[in-house]
Amino acid sequence: MARMKFLCDADRCIECNACVTACKNEHEVPWGINRRRVVTINDGKPGERSISMACMHCTDAPCAAVCPVNCFYTTADAVVLHSKDLCIGCGYCFYACPFGAPQYPKVGNFGSRGKMDKCTYCAGGPEADGSKEEYEKYGANRLAEGKLPLCAEMCSTKSLLAGDGEIIAQIYKERVMKRGYGSGAWGWKTAYRETIES
Amino acid sequence: MASFGRFIRLALGAWALLVLVTVAPASAQQVNPTASAVKEQQLLQELNRVQGRVSIPDQRSGVLEQPQGREWRDFRNVTLPWIGGIAILGMIAGIVIFYLTVGMVRLEAGRSGRTIVRFNAFERFVHWLTATCFIVLAISGLNITFGRPLLLPLMGLEAFSEWSQWGKYAHNYLSFPFTLGVVLIFLMWIGGNIPNKVDVEWAKRGGGMIGHDHPPAYRFNGGQKMIYWIVVIGGGLVAASGYALMFPFYGTGIQGMQMAQIVHSIVAVLFVAAMIGHIYIGTIGMEGAFEAMGSGEVDVNWAREHHSLWLDEQKARTGPNDGQPQPATAAAE
Amino acid sequence: MLIKRTHQHSDRRGSVAESLAGQAGGLDRRSFLRKSGLAGGALAALGTMPLGSVRKAEAAQAGPLTAGATVRKSICTHCSVGCTVTAEVLNGVWIGQEPSWDSPINRGSHCAKGASVRELVHSERRLRYPMKLVGGQWTRVSWETAINEIGDKLQAVREKSGPDSVYWLGSAKMTNEGAYLFRKLGAFWGTNNTDHQARICHSTTVTGVANTWGYGAMTNSYNDIRNAKTQVVLGGNPAEAHPVSLQHLLEGKELQKANFVVIDPRLTRTAAHATEYVRMRPGTDIPILYGMMWHILQNGWEDKEFIRQRVYGFDDIKKEVEKWPPEEVERVTGIPGEQLKRVAKMFATEKPATLIWAMGQTQKTVGTANVRASCILLLMTGNVGGAGMGANIFRGHDNVQGATDVGLDIVTLPFYYGLAEGAWKHWSRVWEVDYDFLKSRFDSKQIMETPGIPLTRWFEAVTLPKDQVAQKDNVKAVFVQGHASNSITRIPESLNGLKALELLVIADPHPTTWASLAVEAGRKDGVYILPVATQFECKGSRVASNRSLQWGEQIVKPIFESKDDLEVIYLMAKKLGFADQMFKKIKVENNLPEAEDVLREMNRGSWSTGYCGQSPERLKAHMKNQAKFDMLSMRAPKDDPEVGGDYYGLPWPCWGAPEVKHPGTPLLYNTNLHVMDGGGTFRPRFGIEREEKLPDGTTRKVSLLADGSYSLGSGIQDGYPEFTLASLKKLGWDTELTEAEMAVINKVNPATPDAVSWALDLSGGIQRVALAHGCVPYGNGKARMNAFGLPDPIPVHREPIYTPRVDLVAKYPTLPDAKQFRMPNIGFSVQKAAVERGIAKQFPLILSSGRLVEYEGGGEETRTNPWLAELQQDMFIEINPADAAERGVKDGGWVWVTGAENNSRAKMKALVTERVGKGVAWMPFHFGGWLGGKDLRGNYPKGTDPIVLGESANTITTYGYDPATNMQETKVTLCQIAAA
Numbered sequence A: 001m002a003r004m005k006f007l008c009d010a011d012r013c014i015e016c017n018a019c020v021t022a023c024k025n026e027h028e029v030p031w032g033i034n035r036r037r038v039v040t041i042n043d044g045k046p047g048e049r050s051i052s053m054a055c056m057h058c059t060d061a062p063c064a065a066v067c068p069v070n071c072f073y074t075t076a077d078a079v080v081l082h083s084k085d086l087c088i089g090c091g092y093c094f095y096a097c098p099f100g101a102p103q104y105p106k107v108g109n110f111g112s113r114g115k116m117d118k119c120t121y122c123a124g125g126p127e128a129d130g131s132k133e134e135y136e137k138y139g140a141n142r143l144a145e146g147k148l149p150l151c152a153e154m155c156s157t158k159s160l161l162a163g164d165g166e167i168i169a170q171i172y173k174e175r176v177m178k179r180g181y182g183s184g185a186w187g188w189k190t191a192y193r194e195t196i197e198s
Numbered sequence B: 001m002a003s004f005g006r007f008i009r010l011a012l013g014a015w016a017l018l019v020l021v022t023v024a025p026a027s028a029q030q031v032n033p034t035a036s037a038v039k040e041q042q043l044l045q046e047l048n049r050v051q052g053r054v055s056i057p058d059q060r061s062g063v064l065e066q067p068q069g070r071e072w073r074d075f076r077n078v079t080l081p082w083i084g085g086i087a088i089l090g091m092i093a094g095i096v097i098f099y100l101t102v103g104m105v106r107l108e109a110g111r112s113g114r115t116i117v118r119f120n121a122f123e124r125f126v127h128w129l130t131a132t133c134f135i136v137l138a139i140s141g142l143n144i145t146f147g148r149p150l151l152l153p154l155m156g157l158e159a160f161s162e163w164s165q166w167g168k169y170a171h172n173y174l175s176f177p178f179t180l181g182v183v184l185i186f187l188m189w190i191g192g193n194i195p196n197k198v199d200v201e202w203a204k205r206g207g208g209m210i211g212h213d214h215p216p217a218y219r220f221n222g223g224q225k226m227i228y229w230i231v232v233i234g235g236g237l238v239a240a241s242g243y244a245l246m247f248p249f250y251g252t253g254i255q256g257m258q259m260a261q262i263v264h265s266i267v268a269v270l271f272v273a274a275m276i277g278h279i280y281i282g283t284i285g286m287e288g289a290f291e292a293m294g295s296g297e298v299d300v301n302w303a304r305e306h307h308s309l310w311l312d313e314q315k316a317r318t319g320p321n322d323g324q325p326q327p328a329t330a331a332a333e
Numbered sequence C: 001m002l003i004k005r006t007h008q009h010s011d012r013r014g015s016v017a018e019s020l021a022g023q024a025g026g027l028d029r030r031s032f033l034r035k036s037g038l039a040g041g042a043l044a045a046l047g048t049m050p051l052g053s054v055r056k057a058e059a060a061q062a063g064p065l066t067a068g069a070t071v072r073k074s075i076c077t078h079c080s081v082g083c084t085v086t087a088e089v090l091n092g093v094w095i096g097q098e099p100s101w102d103s104p105i106n107r108g109s110h111c112a113k114g115a116s117v118r119e120l121v122h123s124e125r126r127l128r129y130p131m132k133l134v135g136g137q138w139t140r141v142s143w144e145t146a147i148n149e150i151g152d153k154l155q156a157v158r159e160k161s162g163p164d165s166v167y168w169l170g171s172a173k174m175t176n177e178g179a180y181l182f183r184k185l186g187a188f189w190g191t192n193n194t195d196h197q198a199r200i201c202h203s204t205t206v207t208g209v210a211n212t213w214g215y216g217a218m219t220n221s222y223n224d225i226r227n228a229k230t231q232v233v234l235g236g237n238p239a240e241a242h243p244v245s246l247q248h249l250l251e252g253k254e255l256q257k258a259n260f261v262v263i264d265p266r267l268t269r270t271a272a273h274a275t276e277y278v279r280m281r282p283g284t285d286i287p288i289l290y291g292m293m294w295h296i297l298q299n300g301w302e303d304k305e306f307i308r309q310r311v312y313g314f315d316d317i318k319k320e321v322e323k324w325p326p327e328e329v330e331r332v333t334g335i336p337g338e339q340l341k342r343v344a345k346m347f348a349t350e351k352p353a354t355l356i357w358a359m360g361q362t363q364k365t366v367g368t369a370n371v372r373a374s375c376i377l378l379l380m381t382g383n384v385g386g387a388g389m390g391a392n393i394f395r396g397h398d399n400v401q402g403a404t405d406v407g408l409d410i411v412t413l414p415f416y417y418g419l420a421e422g423a424w425k426h427w428s429r430v431w432e433v434d435y436d437f438l439k440s441r442f443d444s445k446q447i448m449e450t451p452g453i454p455l456t457r458w459f460e461a462v463t464l465p466k467d468q469v470a471q472k473d474n475v476k477a478v479f480v481q482g483h484a485s486n487s488i489t490r491i492p493e494s495l496n497g498l499k500a501l502e503l504l505v506i507a508d509p510h511p512t513t514w515a516s517l518a519v520e521a522g523r524k525d526g527v528y529i530l531p532v533a534t535q536f537e538c539k540g541s542r543v544a545s546n547r548s549l550q551w552g553e554q555i556v557k558p559i560f561e562s563k564d565d566l567e568v569i570y571l572m573a574k575k576l577g578f579a580d581q582m583f584k585k586i587k588v589e590n591n592l593p594e595a596e597d598v599l600r601e602m603n604r605g606s607w608s609t610g611y612c613g614q615s616p617e618r619l620k621a622h623m624k625n626q627a628k629f630d631m632l633s634m635r636a637p638k639d640d641p642e643v644g645g646d647y648y649g650l651p652w653p654c655w656g657a658p659e660v661k662h663p664g665t666p667l668l669y670n671t672n673l674h675v676m677d678g679g680g681t682f683r684p685r686f687g688i689e690r691e692e693k694l695p696d697g698t699t700r701k702v703s704l705l706a707d708g709s710y711s712l713g714s715g716i717q718d719g720y721p722e723f724t725l726a727s728l729k730k731l732g733w734d735t736e737l738t739e740a741e742m743a744v745i746n747k748v749n750p751a752t753p754d755a756v757s758w759a760l761d762l763s764g765g766i767q768r769v770a771l772a773h774g775c776v777p778y779g780n781g782k783a784r785m786n787a788f789g790l791p792d793p794i795p796v797h798r799e800p801i802y803t804p805r806v807d808l809v810a811k812y813p814t815l816p817d818a819k820q821f822r823m824p825n826i827g828f829s830v831q832k833a834a835v836e837r838g839i840a841k842q843f844p845l846i847l848s849s850g851r852l853v854e855y856e857g858g859g860e861e862t863r864t865n866p867w868l869a870e871l872q873q874d875m876f877i878e879i880n881p882a883d884a885a886e887r888g889v890k891d892g893g894w895v896w897v898t899g900a901e902n903n904s905r906a907k908m909k910a911l912v913t914e915r916v917g918k919g920v921a922w923m924p925f926h927f928g929g930w931l932g933g934k935d936l937r938g939n940y941p942k943g944t945d946p947i948v949l950g951e952s953a954n955t956i957t958t959y960g961y962d963p964a965t966n967m968q969e970t971k972v973t974l975c976q977i978a979a980a
Helices: A018-027 A062-066 A092-096 A132-138 A165-179 A188-192 B002-023 B040-047 B068-101 B121-150 B157-193 B197-204 B222-246 B254-282 B290-294 B300-306 B308-318 B328-332 C009-013 C016-021 C029-036 C041-046 C055-062 C118-122 C143-161 C176-189 C203-213 C223-227 C245-255 C285-299 C304-310 C314-321 C326-333 C337-349 C367-380 C400-405 C421-431 C435-441 C455-463 C491-500 C512-520 C565-576 C595-605 C616-624 C725-731 C739-748 C765-772 C827-836 C881-887
Strands: A004-008 A037-041 A049-053 A072-074 A080-082 A160-164 B063-065 B115-117 B297-299 C070-075 C084-090 C093-098 C131-134 C137-140 C166-169 C230-234 C259-264 C276-279 C353-357 C391-393 C477-481 C503-508 C527-531 C540-543 C549-552 C689-693 C699-703 C818-820 C823-825 C845-850 C876-879 C894-899 C905-912 C920-924 C929-931 C973-979
Touching: A004 A049, A004 A165, A004 A188, A018 A037, A018 C093, A037 B063, A049 B063, A062 A072, A062 A080, A062 A092, A062 B068, A092 B068, A092 B254, A160 A165, A165 C245, B068 B121, B068 B254, B115 B300, B121 B157, B121 B254, B121 B290, B157 B222, B197 B222, B222 B254, B254 B290, B290 B297, B297 B300, B300 B308, C070 C549, C093 C118, C143 C166, C143 C477, C143 C503, C143 C527, C143 C565, C166 C176, C166 C455, C176 C400, C176 C435, C176 C540, C176 C565, C176 C595, C203 C367, C203 C391, C223 C245, C230 C245, C230 C285, C230 C337, C259 C337, C276 C337, C285 C314, C285 C326, C285 C337, C285 C367, C304 C367, C314 C367, C326 C337, C337 C353, C353 C367, C367 C391, C400 C540, C421 C435, C421 C595, C455 C491, C455 C823, C477 C565, C491 C512, C503 C512, C512 C527, C512 C929, C540 C595, C549 C616, C595 C616, C725 C765, C739 C765, C876 C881, C876 C894, C881 C905, C881 C973, C905 C929
Parallel strands: C166 C477, C230 C259, C230 C353, C259 C276, C353 C391, C477 C503, C503 C527, C845 C920, C876 C905
Antiparallel strands: A004 A160, A037 A049, A072 A080, B115 B297, C070 C084, C084 C093, C131 C137, C131 C527, C540 C549, C689 C699, C818 C823, C845 C973, C876 C920, C894 C905, C894 C973
16 A cells, blocks of 8 residues: 655755645635745855755654644545544644644634635546546545645656655655665654655 | 556556666756755754745645654653653552551641631632633543553443543533633732742641641641642643643644643643642541531631741731621732 | 545545544544634535535535646746746636646746746735826826827937937847747837847856857756766856756756856855855956966866867966966965865866856956856866757746847847848848848948947946937937836936936836936936737747747736837837838737747748748757656657657757758757757858968968767768858758759849858758758857957957956056047046045945845845745845954944945845855845835836835946957946945
């Protein structure tokens, strides 16, 4: 069984934001909701590195653990999804998430959180695969069509990898071996409790 | 088929790369451009978080990684239920034991039939406003912490979510009248709640809870002052921390919100425990006590036994004409 | 490198039982829902689906939302990399974008812009119908009214002031067909005042590089950079400007363990990935290049054999290089000698090495000299004409190379034929119109053969005294189709031009800053806005930076009342009365010229540049068979029936008629290959010999033909001049021409058919015969280190007009004032005045400008796209922490930036960063819609204002024009910053 993961090769990421707009495009994500974002460390200094970040679909996902209404579930592909029908917008998943993935549309007059929205690994939600309802709530379901998340598929420098954890780890390892350096798989230790030797 | 074709291309690509690599002379020097690059582990060791710059206006999203989310998770899923469980269940257990062993604190002198105004209508309105809000806030709040293990299996996901959703609305909206109540309570009763020597004596004598002792007290005895300050300070804290959570990122970051949640939840469960005690003593714990907030008038004997100094004050002010309504301004003295 | 999920649905469902038995966290969807009790919303969402039904069947019936969509391919319009855009269209609506895995160029990838192009078509803020300004109000008009009124006004201007008083400003966004027709429209209208973005983009490259070795284009390709052992980027930030190219650069760097050197005033996002970053003072490219050459010559690292065989003018360069020892280089550029020596050594010894550049070199008063010096470095080290080498010039727009090639320019007719009588006669033969008719359209034969006014000077052509503009009258009307006004320097002065115009026509998908600034200039009428479709609503060919032509399909029909570029051009020609002549050989249906037919006409006339072999049929076959092309060599297997042996996109020159099946030329001047495999030689374009003056006063004749170097399998194993009928005769090859070919040659020049050359022979016979003998039709010459004929034949360092180093101006002054392109260029006087007035003290910071990844060009299109606009919401200026501290400027705080001319000032946010060195400030150039702190949102027609507005960098930029092309100076001027 595949265990889907994301891996951002920081030595390749150039902060082009293709992943961000590909996500917006694929799921018609509204203004102000950033399912994926690119963060630049040491901006403007030698050794500057950018990393594209979204939900990492953690092993033993903290969001799922702290959710008061148990609205999260993990698919057989190890993708962490949630039901917007169940979500009450309490914000707990955001406190627990190590990656700042959960996003909340502002509803009401005082910035109160609406139903949480986050990266679905392009795998939709609980509704029928590819249904209109699923699309409206969660966006496209590429995984059901045998496609991978568009952010990774469109990455300008093939920095952002998506796919089975073992395979992308293998790709990354080979890269590091060939070029002789690598700054590691960012977030893997936190998300999956594992690292890739580099 | 498409994926097969892609696989072939991938394989070809990989082969081409391999050829390239092997053909490339080993003599080529390679400067490691990552040498100067910052490493994840290094940043995590320094700050336990990784932060950078983002171009979107939401600068907080510049926090790339905050593993302390896991610590917060531990608090929320393990520590808090323990604290809350011990405090609340402990309080309930204590009360039950107390009630079974000591029973209701009776009016020793029996009812005199004469009453004295203890809380006027405004005071009682403020009290009940705050109390009602508090109960709803407490239930909806406890639901967030204990609902999932306790109620969800009984109700099912859908119903529980629906209930919790309403609970959240109630929690958010009732926070405003609750805060107002706390503020009014603070202003209204600050006069009678400054701790003094009498309270020391009162505390020394255990508040007269056991046996037939009746330590003297002004309008508010040591216990009530404690409740007052719990309400004012605890209420203030839950309100402040609550608003920090309700208005995400206004003046706080993710760490701030985690701290706020920790403060909010710990104070809240302790608050709930304290209020359970307060409710007990105000209802079945003590004969004649509920009337103070019920009708607002208490029996003079009750006043004599529990608030002797206050009764003296009242008498001195109004003469022996017990039972006459007191002007509302008395509350603000 | 992505791995597809191999497990199908059934596999996922297979674990239901396991997950049910397991932890609550591991449920699959259905069991999860079952557990939820299916109350409320979920039940509604599931509809009538019974519990426990076979979900797979349900899902199959529902299908993905994209089921039934057709897939169409076009080319991204946001830079020159040429990424294929794969669109899914359902019921005429563009519903999704998929990765274009098959494209050998982008291999599925996009940048932020490419991944969001769907929104450009969707956008609710696009222009919907034609409008005109009536009494200061934007008022809807019909297309018919608009075209009629515009046409009548143009005719009136023509009668009063002559055809040159109308300025036709076209676009690099247009397809080849659009750009070509726009140039043709100018020719039939009777003016050479037809220009487009290349003027402010790579005009200096085209001029400088073409004057060195024949053609002004990228010699290699993005993909080929993978072969380089040393990549040097000087004057470019491809990570932001050409993000997908970084896929090739970075993978190449990794696999080759290559040196990746970035020389730039900013530590750019590209530099962040470099193996060596060199910080320089802006505007000192030539000293850097000479500084490298100094080390190379000092150590004998130059490629002596290459220079002997293929280079002219080496000794002249040596003399100039001697003036640049490390101390002087460091004094001028700020780069330590040791560092430059290291870079020079890599470049000369760890070969193949390539030099990559973009606007950093070109947008300078010394732009042409900069690129010349770059070419000279490549020549000196023998790094031209092979894999992994060359001048990899990253162009800006998706079709700026193509629009340049098709001659949407002031100095030439299509395909670099120039403006001389011979060129006009060539094109009148291709167009099958009378040469005298064309001549009659112009004011005079002399002005017909005189280069037009560069777009950088359009407003001066309106406002300068009439006697200073060398044509019949000032410019009175501007017809702009697809060009931003905020990309042009000196915005405050352009307002005077906008006000003085009699007519302004803006044909664009967006109103652009032309509209908002025209209103701001005080115009109440005489402005028309015509809604033009985006390129995704048009079909046609585009040329990527690597010279590959790609055919883009129409993804959806033009939305609202928008019209295809081609249709707008046709309607104008029809109204102006020459459509029958202009479209004599082009099929037109419902006012829309057929793009394929336009390309065929180009094929028939473009022998000089090798655009003759790329028939629409071949280009379409390439798009269809994208997957067959190898990513590295970009070649298809020889046995393929449709595209066998072709290089992707038939990179020009693709010699001969389409039937010759030339595969295209992926690497220019590559002698290692047979010409029919894409090989080539340097083009002897400047005579075959030159008379040189010797110090003793005598002269000698030096050959400009190659010496002992020739392309693989060449029938002539030495240098040779271009082919003419006469030279074929001399070689005895003329007998191989067919009768039909000879007939055409005789028709081309009945008087002296011998003079008919490879470029003028409309039959293609001369090219065919030359190719058959393994010879390059244009000849085999030497590249010129000494480009006699240019203002600076040997590149000379000249300080920017506004330089902080006033101490260097005396030694390195800019060129004297002169008259160029019908206009005065008073750069010298301006520089002198600036030094005398102590401008550098008042404005101590160097101001440079550049690109952001999210936006493009003037930015109206991209700032209207919410997916992009969200990512960059404020105009900003980068300032070094030390400079910021001196001024009390805080990161994210508002500042006023003031410029050295026009009392210009602009309000924006400060970005305090070490990215820029001390004394340097940097602004992105994509913003517009603010002026001097004032928000001009109200000036746009209602509902068409871009989401993000901001101050334009060019409000602050100043005077300065390259003498060879009148390129503007955007990269080095002076400014002052104060906290607002």
